[in-house]
Amino acid sequence: MKILTTNFVQCTVKACGSSPDCFPLHFDQQTEDMPLELAHEDVDYSPEFVYNILPRIDWPALLITAHELGNDQLPMNKPEIKDPRAPEHEQLLKDLHILLLETQITQGTMRCANCGHLYFIRDSIANFLLPGHLVP
Template identity: 45%
Template sequence: MKVLSLNFLTCAVKACKSTSGAYPLHPKDAELVEDDLEVNSDLLLNIMPRIDWPALSTTATELGFPSLPAQPPTKEELEADEKMLRDLHHLLMETQMMEGKLVCGNCGHEYAVREGIANFLLPAHLV
């Protein structure tokens, strides 16, 4: 599961649907794997407007990456700063969570991640 995917996941428990604590899910005991992929600057520039920057910043910090800037970079800033573009590519595209858990900040439910796939099936008492 790429770090980019974590930016779009929220808790599946019905009681959490309307709370802000259910997003983002927090990685716990994360085992990370890094792929070596060619930088696709067009892809990064096109997905940046869809990224929830505060959630990405939280996830990056929890995974042990250096702190991200307080504000997301603009398209012009990314085009001009090759290092920032490579760093974001590394975080979003090359880093994968292979094992661990994703924890809801609202209810505390833990979703297991095995072989890079999160299990979002809920037990009957949480549906």
């Protein structure tokens, strides 16, 4: 599961739909059953893609996710980039590319801060299916 994907998913438990705590889902670093594992996958660098996806990114949620994964290098405020080819933005766009597109969660859990439900990630695939007692 790429980090980019985590910025677009929230808890699927119906009761959480109206809670602001259902997003972002939080990564549990030390779950006994399933420790968090990250991998790096080489993806062709495209500053235009990162530039175009940036307006769709929930920046506070990305900061939380990055921090939980040990990355504290992002600026506190969402950057305003006018030209993705400008040299002054090159390093930031590369850092975002690495975080969003090349960093992959291969195993672990995500937890809803509202209801505490755990979503398991195995072989880079997150399971968002709910158990029977949580399905409306």
